[in-house]
Amino acid sequence: MSSLRLLPLLHSLLLLQVHLSDQLEDNKIPPSLCTGHPGIPGSAGAHGGPGQPGRDGRDGRDAAAGEKGLIGETGDPGETGVRGLTGDRGDNGEKGERGQAGECAVAPKSAFSVKLSEGHALPLTVGDVVRFDQVVINEQSDYNTETGRFTCKVPGVYYFAVHATVYRASLQFDLMKNAHSVASYFQYYGNWPKPASLSGGSLLHLVPGDQVWVQMALSEYNGLYSSTKTDSTFNGFLVYSDWKNSAVFA
Numbered sequence: 001m002s003s004l005r006l007l008p009l010l011h012s013l014l015l016l017q018v019h020l021s022d023q024l025e026d027n028k029i030p031p032s033l034c035t036g037h038p039g040i041p042g043s044a045g046a047h048g049g050p051g052q053p054g055r056d057g058r059d060g061r062d063a064a065a066g067e068k069g070l071i072g073e074t075g076d077p078g079e080t081g082v083r084g085l086t087g088d089r090g091d092n093g094e095k096g097e098r099g100q101a102g103e104c105a106v107a108p109k110s111a112f113s114v115k116l117s118e119g120h121a122l123p124l125t126v127g128d129v130v131r132f133d134q135v136v137i138n139e140q141s142d143y144n145t146e147t148g149r150f151t152c153k154v155p156g157v158y159y160f161a162v163h164a165t166v167y168r169a170s171l172q173f174d175l176m177k178n179a180h181s182v183a184s185y186f187q188y189y190g191n192w193p194k195p196a197s198l199s200g201g202s203l204l205h206l207v208p209g210d211q212v213w214v215q216m217a218l219s220e221y222n223g224l225y226s227s228t229k230t231d232s233t234f235n236g237f238l239v240y241s242d243w244k245n246s247a248v249f250a
Contacts, residue, residue: 108154111237112143116226130173130214130224132234143236149213152206156241161201162214165230169223175202176215189223195230203239212236 114132131148143150152158164171166187174181187198204212214234216222226232 108156108238108241108243110140110142110152110154110158112138112140112150113233113235114138114143114145115231115233116224118227125219126216128216130216130234132214132232136233147213149211150236152208152210152212154238154241155207155243157203157205157239158212158236159201159203159239160212160234160236161199162234163197163199164232165195165225165227166198166223167195167225170221171198171223172217172221173224174215174217175200176213177204177206178210181215181217184217186217186221187223195225207242 113136115134115136116130116132117134129148131145133145135143135145140153142153150160160175162173162175162185164173164185164187166189168189170187170189172184172186175183175185182204183200183202185198185200187196189196206212224232
């Protein structure tokens with residue numbers, strides 16, 4: 001009878017022992033059963049592997065604007081670039097207003113014609129200027145009857161011609177430009193009953209201030225003659241002017 005009562009008690013103790021044995025094997029002793037001193041700290045564990053990258057942080061607040069810096073030094077000029085292509089031709093502009101009427105161009109003028117008057121005293125020595133004293137035309141007053149010389153005012157090319165009546169002696173004279181002979185003319189007179197004639201001309205390029213005249217070449221050849229029936233003349237006129245940049249000539 002007493003043995004049957006002890007069976008449940010033994011069964012409970014057996015279950016308790018099995019339960020405590022499992023906890024001891026798993027090193028899971030309840031704190032209530034462990035009242036010893038703390039153990040020695042264990043050694044440091046190995047470094048763990050790199051963690052996953054963190055997420056981007058939030059944008060920071062805008063900072064206040066800084067002060068304006070100093071102007072830097074001017075840099076060296078760059079190399080000249082390659083010339084670009086020619087552009088397309090632009091459209092024609094609008095037609096401008098008509099301008100005012102200009103002045104009419106007036107061609108420069110210079111001309112004279114003079115002759116010896118009847119009974120005029122003729123030069124007798126070499127180097128004397130033949131003074132043609134009677135004016136036929138001399139509108140610009142370029143020829144001076146007192147000196148017998150033409151003075152250029154308009155630059156350009158001129159033509160001069162001399163016609164002489166030769167009588168009582170042979171005649172030789174020079175056409176002079178600024179004290180230099182540019183042409184020389186001679187006519188022999190052989191005691192003929194009637195006068196002979198001698199003519200000559202030359203083109204000369206002149207600038208303002210140049211002078212042209214007729215001058216005796218030899219003293220013994222001075223048979224220059226003039227009468228009511230025959231004349232000795234000196235003529236000159238401008239062929240063309242060198243004035244090219246003026247629209248109106250004086």
